[in-house]
Amino acid sequence: MTQVTSEPADAGASPRPDEAIVLSQSLFRAVAGAVRGKDDVIRLSLVALLAGGHLLVEDLPGTGKTLLAKSLAAALGGRFGRVQCTPDLLPTDITGTSVYSPADGSWTFRPGPLFANVLLVDEINRASPRTQSALLEPMEEHQVTVDGVTHRLPDPFFCVATQNPHGQIGTFPLPESQLDRFALVLSMGMPDRSAEREILTGQGGQDAYASLSPVADPAQVAAAVGAVHRVYCAPALVEYVLDLTAATRVHPDLTVGASPRASVGLMQAARAHAVVSGRGHVTPDDVQAVVGPAFAHRVSVGGVVDTTAGRAVIADVVARTAVPRP
Incomplete structure (x- = not known):
């Protein structure tokens, strides 16, 4: 702690904090080019990143939760992993698993999508409690233990999870221990008319995301997280x-x-x-x-x-x- x-x-x-300030401004401009009319949500998403924490975005389907996570990942650069949660998703589908080689009788660990600088866990509350628990160690300690062997995650490791409102078909509530792993919880809300017009005319949304280029690299982001402590x-x-x-x-x-x-x-x-x-x-x-x-x-x-x-x-x-x- x-x-x-x-x-x-x-x-x-x-x-230095001033270097982190410059980086945060570049990230904001990049993400705001795709996620229109949600400046406060973007700023708070960057707060979660620079605080060294993780982000949970909740709202109805179709409000831009996944677009926000994908745009953050694209602007940050580095490795990107994505998990689409379903009730039958297994913990090893996230963490990876050890594979046996008959040729030499050895076991080789094959990393899952968890091993990324930015991990998008889409619709996290559609995963079963057993699968959700696979994220507890990685989100708290930035490592994962598989078959008794501990593997470190990349630095930085930023988990962005989205969830649908409770009560929808096929959802499981997140336990308090899982919720506590998130630095911030945000709600997207509906875009205003002007922002929605820009999305419809291709000035934002998926069209803008397709042309989004990285404005940072993992080393710069890790340095900025360290600068926040100063x-x-x-x-x-x-x-x-x-x-x-x-x-x-x-x-x-x-x-x-x-x-x-x-x-x-x-x-x-x-x-x-x-x-x-x-x-x-x-x-x-x-x-x-x-x-x-x-x-x-x-x-x-x-x-x-x-x-x-x-x-x-x-x-x-x-x-x-x-x-x-x-």
């Missing part, structure tokens, strides 16, 4: 994060509040949001912009995880919590 610090990093160390967060803002976390644990509408892991994730997401916003230091606005997506899937409303209701309660927590002065 990453330790929350409030001291600025050594000015002579590398990588973004300065004042002690008062560390206390603000702790205040928000503590408030979720006593809120009458929440049966389970945010965990220490959630507060660490919020801090990292706030740092990443500062970078995406073009700054090398965290402000209260950064914390407020990401606390909903960072906490909504990590709290329990009435004994169940409901991200829509969770966002509403978190908004109430933010409104009731004093904001530190500059």
Whole structure:
């Protein structure tokens, strides 16, 4: 677990947050060329990436969830893996498996789509709980153990999962342990009329995605993730994060509040949001912009995880919590 610090990093160390700022701007422009009218969603997707976490995008089919994930992968460069989840999908279909060679009697590991810089897990809640559990170790520890042998994943490793609303035919709810692996949970929403017109006329959507070229490479992205750890967060803002976390644990509408892991994730997401916003230091606005997506899937409303209701309660927590002065 990453330790929350409030001291600025050594000015002579590398990588630098300003380089991550430039990279985030390039990534934003590239993805926004295909995903029209969703600037806030794209920014928060980059926040999840630069925070070193993973992203869950939920909404109805046809709203652009897969396009967002594919556009992020295309802009990032590196290796791309995709898993289309179905109820009969097996864990080895994701992780890979060991294959026996009769010629010399040896076993050879053949990696699955998991071994990628960007992994798209499409419709994750259509996979069975057993198959979903195959992602727990990779998402937390960036490694996978198959037949007793541990294999490291590429750096960076960014999982983008999409899910359909609960209750649709053939879906399985994600357990809390799986949800907790995601740094942020977002909802796409419907595009406005102007954005939908651009999609219909070929200025966005799949037509724009087809011509999208990488604007980075894995080494640059890994360096940018490291730079986010150097973004300065004042002690008062560390206390603000702790205040928000503590408030979720006593809120009458929440049966389970945010965990220490959630507060660490919020801090990292706030740092990443500062970078995406073009700054090398965290402000209260950064914390407020990401606390909903960072906490909504990590709290329990009435004994169940409901991200829509969770966002509403978190908004109430933010409104009731004093904001530190500059």
